[in-house]
Amino acid sequence: MDTFGAGLVHDWSLEDEEIVTSTSPHPDNEDFDSLEKHFIPYDGKSTGFGRQEQSDFHEIDYLPSSDEESSSQVVEAHANALLGDLIVGEDDELSTAESIELNPFDGLPYSSMYYELLKKRQSLPIWKAKDDFVLAVDDSPIVLITGRAGSGKSTQVPQWCVQFARESNFGFGTVVCAQPHAQVAMSLAIQVAREMDLTEVGNEVGYKIPQRNCTNQDTVLQFCTDDVLLREMADDPLLHKYNFVVIDEVQERSISIDILLALFKVIQNSRDDLRIIIISQSYEMPKLEDFFEEVPIVDLHFLEEQITDGSENLKEEHRRAKAEAERLNKLEINYRPVETGSHVQEVVSLAVRLHCDPSTEGDFLVYLPTTEDIEEACEQITRDVAIESLRDGCEEVSVIAIHKKLVHGAQQAIYENTEKVDEESKKRRIIVSDEITESSFSTDYIRVVIDSGLKEEEVYNCRTRTRSKNLTWISCDSALARTDRCNIGGKIYRIYSEDVFTRMKDSTTPCIRRMELTTHVLLLKRLLQRLNMNFSHCHFIEPPAPEAYMLALEELDYHGALDENGNLSDLGAVMSEFPLTMPQTKAVIASCGEDCVQEVLSIIAMIVSPSWRLNPRGFEKEARGLHKALAHKCGGHFTLLNVYQQYINHKRSESWCSKNYVNVNALKQAEKVRIDLLSVLEGLELPISEAVQDADILETSVKRALLAGFFMQVARDVDGCGNFLIIRDKHVARLDPTSLVDTKSDWVLYDEFLLSENSCISTVCGVRPFWIAEISPQSYLANLPQHEGKDYLLKLAARWRKQAARQAAEPDADLNLHSQRRVQSTPKSLTTTHSEADQVGSHNSNAHPKSFQIERTKRTGGETSSEDPKSNDDVDDSDVLTQAARDMAFVYRKASDYVTNREAGADAQCIVQ
C-alpha cells in the first residue's frame, strides 16, 4: 500500500471488481479542474482493466482486455459517477467516485499490473527505510543511502523523490538519477516507467545516455549516465533544472562521480530547493561519511539488524556485516583454484557440471575478465551443454553474455528473459559477465556465482603517457560485491584460493587515480570558470595525482584549449561541447576548416562505437576475407569510412551486414553517434560541408583534419620493417596483427596504442611529415624527446614557418594547390567568409585566435630557418600555406562567439553561496 502516496490509497482487486478505498487525499483532487484533466485523456480505448504488458525498449504497450467494451464501460461509469458526485455533493468525502485511484501523470486509472508491481516493490527491504528517507531529505541537502544488492535503492529512491516533490510542492519536482553505465540507466528507466504505470519511456520517465536522449519537456524523472550529468552541470553548474539529484552506485568511483561529488560539496548550500541523494554499497560509506561530514545516513544494514555495534570502525563493521550476511544468507563459499591452466576452461567445466547436476537450482552468474573470455565461455558452455544433453538428457540452457562493449540495450536481456524463461520453459540462464554486473542488475533468480577473481584494468601511466590493459586480481570489495549478487541459499565458487582472497587489496583504485584526465579537466575548468572558482576550491575524496593533472593541462594547452593565463580559451569552451576525447573533438572541428565534415564524422562515430567486425568461432578465415574486401588502401580510418558508407548505400540492410560479418548493432550505434555530433556542430553554427567527391582531395582533407586532432598520436617506421617509433615517447610498436591494411608509409597516425608485451598500434593511416610539422603546435614538437624524427620534423616546421611568413607578406600569392582544391569543394555557405578569414592571416591550425596573434608576431619577427630538409615526402606540400589555417580561424571564431553569447546569458544564475 502506498502510504507516501500520490493521492488516494486503494486496494483494487480485479477478480471481484471490488474497490476498497481509504481516505488519504490526492493532492490533485483538491479542485475540479485538475480532476477533469485526469479524465480528458481517457478515450475508452486504453483502459486500466486487464492491461497486459508488451514492452520493447521504448514503449510499454498495454493491450485492452479481451472484454474491452465492458471494461471501458466500467471505467466510464466510474468516471461519470465521480464527476457527478463531485458536482452534486462536494462535501461528501467518501463518495463512490473517489474509489478510483488515478495515475497523476497520465490521468488514467492504475492498471492491475501497477498494483502487482506495487506489492512486489513494497516487499523490498528499502521500504522499511521510507520514513527515515523522508525525514532525512526534509532535514538535509545531502543524504547518504546504503543497503545490500537488490534491496530496491535504484528503482525506489528516485520514485520517492518524485513523490516527495509532488507532495510537498518542492520546487518543480524534477529528479535526475545518474548511473555509471548507460545500459543500467536505460534499463532502470524502463523498469521505473513500468512501476509508475506509464505506457512509454521518454515522457514522464526518460533516459539520457550518450547518443540517445529519450526525454522530453514532460520528463520529471530522468535516468542518465554520470558523464551526461557532468556535461549538464557544465552548462548549468547549480543544476537549476532539478530539485533532486540522485547519484547511484557511487562505489564505482568513475572520474565523473568523483568530480560530481567534489562539486556537490561546493554547491550544496547554494539552493534551498535542491537535494542530493548519494547511494553506495556499504564498503564505500566510511569514505563518503568522512567526506560529507554530518549528513544523515539511511543504512539498510542497520535496519535489517545486520550491524548492531555502532561504536567500532565503520569499515570493519561493514566488512563484518558482509561476512555475517554471507553466513545469514546461508551462502556456501567454495574456493577452487584453477587446475587446468585456464580460467575460462575451469569456469566452463564447472558451470556445465553444476548445470547437469539435477540438485542445482536457479540461474548462474559467471565472472570473467575480458570480452574475448566471455564470448569464448558462452560458446563453449552452449556447445558442451548440447553434447551433454544428447548424452545424458541434461536440460537446455540459455547463455547470455553481458559486458561493457555490448551495444546499449543488450543488457536488458537479463531482465527480459526472466519471466519467459522462468515461468514458461524453466530453462536455466547462465549469465557470463565482466565487472559491469558487480553492481546493479540484481535478479531474484541467481543461485550460483562463479567468480574467476580476475578483471581487466585500464591504467594510464603519466610518466610514459601510455595506456595499458592489465589482467589483475579484483579487490576484496569487488569479490564481496560479486558474492552479494547471489540470492539466499546460493553457492559461490571462487576460482582462486582462500589465500589469494585474503591477500587481495582492500578496494579498487578509483578511476581518478589511474586514468587519463584531459577530457574531464576540460569540463571541470569550464564549470569552475562559470562558478568563478578554480581547481583549488575543489576537494576530492581522493585527489588526482598531480602529474596526471599537469599532463591533462599540458595536453589542453597543446590543443589550444587554454589561454595564456591557463584559463579556458574560446576554443576550449567550444571543445567542451563535444562528448568526445580531445583528439576526436579537435579532428571534428578541424574537418569544418578542411571541408570534410561528413567523412570525419563517420570515421569518429565508427571509432567510438563497438567494433564493426564479427569473427564467429569457426568462421574466422571467411570473415577476415570478407572484411579485407571492405578494407581501404588508405588505411584503417578510411576502412571505417568505407564500411559506414557501404552500410548506408546498402540501405542499412541487415542481410548485407550478416553476409559480410558486419556487426549491424555497431553500425546502428555509429549512425546515432554521427547524428548526435552533427547536431552539436549545427548547434555551434559551424560550417558543414557536403560529402567530398574527389578521392585525392578526400584523402588529403581527411588526413589533415585527423592530424589536427591526433598529432600526438604519430609514429615513424624506423627500419622499414614495420617497427614504429612512437614519436611522443619513443616506445616501439608494431601494427596490430588484426589490421586489414598493411601500411607502406613511413609516417603514420594511429587511433590506439596499447602498451603490452607485444605493443601495437591500431587504426592507422599514413600521413606526410610536412603536414605533421605544419599542423602540430611548435611547442609540442620542441618538447618531443630527442630522436632523429624530431630533428627532421623541426626542420620541416622551420621551413613551413618561413614560407608562411613569406605568404603573409604577399597575401595575393594565394594560388597554391590547397586553395585550388578548396575552390572545387567549398560549399556556398563558406565562400563569403574568406575575406573575413583573410584578415586573420596565416597561423598554425592548432592555435586558437588569441594565441594566433602572438604566434604571428613571432614569425614575422624573423624566427625562421634556412635549412631545407632533404626528403621527397614534402614535394607537393611546399606550397600548402594559409587557406586551411584561415578557415580554421574562422571556424574557431564563429564557434566561440556562439558559446560566449550563450554563456553570457546563463552566467547570472551561477551564484554560489
Ligand SMILES: Nc1ncnc2c1ncn2[C@@H]1O[C@H](COP(=O)(O)OP(=O)(O)OP(=O)(O)O)[C@@H](O)[C@H]1O
Ligand atoms: N530493469 C529491470 N527490469 C526488471 N526488474 C528490475 C530491473 N531493475 C531492477 N529490477 C528488480 O528490482 C528489484 C530492486 O532492484 P534495484 O536495482 O532497485 O536494487 P538495488 O538495491 O539498487 O540493487 P543494486 O545494489 O544491485 O543496484 C530487484 O528485484 C531487481 O531484480
